[in-house]
Amino acid sequence: MALIRNGKLVDDIHIDARTLDPVPVDQPVIVSLLQWQAHRDTLLAGKQSLGIRLQSDQPPALLGADLRHFAVVALEFPKFRDGRAYTHARMLRERLGFRGELRAVGDVLQEQLNYMQRCGFDTFEISTADPLAAWQAIENDHTVWYQATGDGRPRALELRRQQAR
Amino acid sequence: MYRYDEFDHTLVAERVAVFRRQVERRLTGDITEDQFKPLRLPNGLYLQLHAYMLRINVPYGCLSSRQLRKLAFIARRFDRGFGHFTTRQNIQFNWIRLDEAPDILAELADVEMNTMQSSGNCVRNITADQFAGRARDEIEDPRPWCELIRQWSILHPEFGYLPRKFKIAVTGAASDRAAVKFHDVGLYLRRNAEGVIGFEVIVGGGQGRTPYVGLTIREWLAKEDLFSYLEAILRIYNLGGRRDNPNKARIKIQVNALGIDEFRRLVEEEWAEIKASPLLNVDPAEVARITAYFAPPAWEDLPEETVALDRLRKAQPAFDAWYRANVVGHRTPGYAIVNLSLKSPGIAPGDLTAEQMDRVADLADRFSLGELRVSHRQNLVFTDVRQKELHELWTELARISLATANIGTLTDIVACPGLDFCSLANARAIPVAQDISRHFSDAATLQDIGELTINISGCMNACGHHHVGHIGILGVEKKGQEFYQLTLGGSSAEDAALGERLGRAISADEVPAAIEALVARYKSLRSGDERFLDTWRRVGIEPFQDAVYGEGVTPRREVA
Structure with a gap:
C-alpha cells in the first residue's frame, strides 16, 4: 500500500510478514510482536531491515533494548477512536529515543493526521484512493497549537513571546 | 475575563x-x-x-x-x-x-467563542464556581487556572481519542458550588502546611449509570506541576481505561477497578518521568499574562446598604423573598452577587429566549460591569451589582420573568432536555420540572422549605444529575410508559453524597404529590432550621418511604 512519509508519496520497501510462515529473512519485513518473540535470533541473523507492528494494547516499552533493531515501528489503530497509539508514539519519540520510521496503520482517518504527526508519526498508511491528496488537504489546517510535544513546534505561548520581542 | x-x-x-x-x-x-x-x-x-x-x-x-x-x-x-x-x-x-x-x-x-471539544471523547469545557473571584469564602480565583487548563486541553494531540469524555472542574472556595467531586478530575485550590496555595486533586468522580464520589489522588500539588500531573493522569487513563464498553469507559471505572492506591501509584510513576519536562512547564509569565485578565475590576468605594435594604425588604415582601433567595454576599463592601433564576414556573429549566438574552445583556451592562456567569445549576449570575441598585435591578428582572425567588429551593430544578429533545432519553424531564414548579410557586412556601435541590434526568446517563439532588428523579421506561424513580439524600457540594433509591417508580402525574409528601414529612421532622438533607441524614429513609408509599398517603399505581 502507498505510504505518505514527510508529506510525500513513497513505496513501502518492507513486506507485511504477519501472515507469512516462515518469516522471510532475506528481505525487509514488518513482523508482529509474537513473530519477533518467536524468531528474534533468526531475524537478527538475516541482517535485513526490520519493522515491527504493535497492536494498541502492546506498549512499545515491551521491546526494551530490542527497539534499536527496528528501522520501522508501525502502531496500529484498530478503530479510529482507539487513541492509545498517540501515547505510544510520544513514548517512543520522547522517552525511548526512537528515531526510525514511525508509521500509523489501521483505521487512519485523514482528519487525524495532524494529531498523529504532532505525537511523532512521520509515515501514514491511509486507505483512500489518493493518499497524497488526503495529506495535502489537511497539512496546513492548523498553525497554532497550545501545547508542546516532542515535535519541536512552538506553543502559542512561545509565539506570543516572539511577537513581544 | x-x-x-x-x-x-x-x-x-x-x-x-x-x-x-x-x-x-x-x-x-x-x-x-x-x-x-x-x-x-x-x-x-x-x-x-x-x-x-x-x-x-x-x-x-x-x-x-x-x-x-x-x-x-x-x-x-x-x-x-x-x-x-x-x-x-x-x-x-x-x-x-x-x-x-x-x-x-x-x-x-x-465574539471569541467556540464549540471545540464540547462533545466527543476528549477534555470537555472546564467548569468552575460561578462566584469565582467574587465569593467571600475563596482563597484564590480559579479562573486563571481554568483558562490555562482550557488552553492546554484544546486540540491536545495525544488526548483527542480518550476512552470516553473527560470533565474537569476547579474551585477556590470552601463551599463547593462546582460539584468538584463528581468530575473525572476535580481541583480544589488549597493551602498546604506552609501556607502555599496549590491543588488538592480529586479523580474518578462521576454520575451516569455507575455514579462515584471522586477520591483524593493527591492532597496537595504545586501549581507549577499542574500540567505534568494532569498529563500523567490522562496518559494512564488513555492507556488503561476500558475501550470495550462505552458504559464502562470513564476514568471512574478504571480508578475503582484498580483501587485508588494502585491508580495513584501508576500516575505518580508516570509523573516522575515527565515532571521535569520543559514541554510541560507552567510558565510564570504566561500565568501572569492570563491572571491579569481576571484582575478585580475597579470597584467603587461604597458603603454597605443594610439599612436602606432592610427598609425596602420590610416594605415589599416580594423583594424580600427575592433578596433572601437570590442575592449572595460579595467580597467587596457595597456590592452583591445576584442570581437570575432561569426556573420561573412553567419554563423548561435553563431556557432563555432571544429577547431575554438581549435584555439580560443590557442589564449586565447597566448593573454588573458587562459580564455575567452561567452556573452548573442552569441559572445566570450578575457578579458585581451595587447594593443600592438591587431594588432597581429586581424590578427590571421581574419584567422579563427572571426574578423568581427560588435559588437553592425546591423549584430551582436541574433537568436534562429529556425525551422532548434527546435521542438517548427514556422519559421526559422538562414537563415533570414544570409540574413541580407550578405546584410550588409560592415564594413564602419555598422559603419555609429552605434549601432543597431537585435534579431530574430522563435516563440512566444522568445528565440532570439526579444522583446528587437532595431529591433526585430518574425517568425510566417500562412497557412503553414513562415512570419516575426517586432518590433521596444526594449532594454535589463539599458534603458530596449519592442519593439512595426510595422505592418503586411512580408515574409522572404522581410526582408532584410525592414531592409534596416528602416535604410535609420533612417539615414535621426537622429540628430548628435543619435543611432537608440534614433531616434525611439524621432520620434515614424509612419516614420518607412511609410518606410516599405508606397506606393511603398518595394514590398508588402498581408498576408492572
Missing part, C-alpha cells in the same frame, strides 16, 4: 475553516453520516431526535454582554428563538440546520 489574542483567534478561525470543509463534504455526499460523526462531535454538533443540536462552550461559565447578544442573534437567526443553558455551564441550540452550522461557528469566533 480572558480575551483572545491573534493566536487564539487564528486557532479558532482555522478550526472553523476545517469544519466548513467537512460539512461541505457531508452535504455533497462525499462522506456518509457515519464518517461525518467523528468530525462533527468534536465541534459540538449532535444529531438529536428532531434536528442537529449545537453545544457552545461558555468557558468556566463566564460570558460578556457582547457574547450574550451574539447568542441572542444566533437564537433568532439560526434556531427557534431560544437557547438552553446546561449543567456544564454551556449553552445549546436544539434546532440547527447542518448547512448553517459553519456560519454559526464563524459568528461565534467573532
Whole structure:
C-alpha cells in the first residue's frame, strides 16, 4: 500500500510478514510482536531491515533494548477512536529515543493526521484512493497549537513571546 | 475575563475553516453520516431526535454582554428563538440546520467563542464556581487556572481519542458550588502546611449509570506541576481505561477497578518521568499574562446598604423573598452577587429566549460591569451589582420573568432536555420540572422549605444529575410508559453524597404529590432550621418511604 512519509508519496520497501510462515529473512519485513518473540535470533541473523507492528494494547516499552533493531515501528489503530497509539508514539519519540520510521496503520482517518504527526508519526498508511491528496488537504489546517510535544513546534505561548520581542 | 489574542483567534478561525470543509463534504455526499460523526462531535454538533443540536462552550461559565447578544442573534437567526443553558455551564441550540452550522461557528469566533471539544471523547469545557473571584469564602480565583487548563486541553494531540469524555472542574472556595467531586478530575485550590496555595486533586468522580464520589489522588500539588500531573493522569487513563464498553469507559471505572492506591501509584510513576519536562512547564509569565485578565475590576468605594435594604425588604415582601433567595454576599463592601433564576414556573429549566438574552445583556451592562456567569445549576449570575441598585435591578428582572425567588429551593430544578429533545432519553424531564414548579410557586412556601435541590434526568446517563439532588428523579421506561424513580439524600457540594433509591417508580402525574409528601414529612421532622438533607441524614429513609408509599398517603399505581 502507498505510504505518505514527510508529506510525500513513497513505496513501502518492507513486506507485511504477519501472515507469512516462515518469516522471510532475506528481505525487509514488518513482523508482529509474537513473530519477533518467536524468531528474534533468526531475524537478527538475516541482517535485513526490520519493522515491527504493535497492536494498541502492546506498549512499545515491551521491546526494551530490542527497539534499536527496528528501522520501522508501525502502531496500529484498530478503530479510529482507539487513541492509545498517540501515547505510544510520544513514548517512543520522547522517552525511548526512537528515531526510525514511525508509521500509523489501521483505521487512519485523514482528519487525524495532524494529531498523529504532532505525537511523532512521520509515515501514514491511509486507505483512500489518493493518499497524497488526503495529506495535502489537511497539512496546513492548523498553525497554532497550545501545547508542546516532542515535535519541536512552538506553543502559542512561545509565539506570543516572539511577537513581544 | 480572558480575551483572545491573534493566536487564539487564528486557532479558532482555522478550526472553523476545517469544519466548513467537512460539512461541505457531508452535504455533497462525499462522506456518509457515519464518517461525518467523528468530525462533527468534536465541534459540538449532535444529531438529536428532531434536528442537529449545537453545544457552545461558555468557558468556566463566564460570558460578556457582547457574547450574550451574539447568542441572542444566533437564537433568532439560526434556531427557534431560544437557547438552553446546561449543567456544564454551556449553552445549546436544539434546532440547527447542518448547512448553517459553519456560519454559526464563524459568528461565534467573532465574539471569541467556540464549540471545540464540547462533545466527543476528549477534555470537555472546564467548569468552575460561578462566584469565582467574587465569593467571600475563596482563597484564590480559579479562573486563571481554568483558562490555562482550557488552553492546554484544546486540540491536545495525544488526548483527542480518550476512552470516553473527560470533565474537569476547579474551585477556590470552601463551599463547593462546582460539584468538584463528581468530575473525572476535580481541583480544589488549597493551602498546604506552609501556607502555599496549590491543588488538592480529586479523580474518578462521576454520575451516569455507575455514579462515584471522586477520591483524593493527591492532597496537595504545586501549581507549577499542574500540567505534568494532569498529563500523567490522562496518559494512564488513555492507556488503561476500558475501550470495550462505552458504559464502562470513564476514568471512574478504571480508578475503582484498580483501587485508588494502585491508580495513584501508576500516575505518580508516570509523573516522575515527565515532571521535569520543559514541554510541560507552567510558565510564570504566561500565568501572569492570563491572571491579569481576571484582575478585580475597579470597584467603587461604597458603603454597605443594610439599612436602606432592610427598609425596602420590610416594605415589599416580594423583594424580600427575592433578596433572601437570590442575592449572595460579595467580597467587596457595597456590592452583591445576584442570581437570575432561569426556573420561573412553567419554563423548561435553563431556557432563555432571544429577547431575554438581549435584555439580560443590557442589564449586565447597566448593573454588573458587562459580564455575567452561567452556573452548573442552569441559572445566570450578575457578579458585581451595587447594593443600592438591587431594588432597581429586581424590578427590571421581574419584567422579563427572571426574578423568581427560588435559588437553592425546591423549584430551582436541574433537568436534562429529556425525551422532548434527546435521542438517548427514556422519559421526559422538562414537563415533570414544570409540574413541580407550578405546584410550588409560592415564594413564602419555598422559603419555609429552605434549601432543597431537585435534579431530574430522563435516563440512566444522568445528565440532570439526579444522583446528587437532595431529591433526585430518574425517568425510566417500562412497557412503553414513562415512570419516575426517586432518590433521596444526594449532594454535589463539599458534603458530596449519592442519593439512595426510595422505592418503586411512580408515574409522572404522581410526582408532584410525592414531592409534596416528602416535604410535609420533612417539615414535621426537622429540628430548628435543619435543611432537608440534614433531616434525611439524621432520620434515614424509612419516614420518607412511609410518606410516599405508606397506606393511603398518595394514590398508588402498581408498576408492572
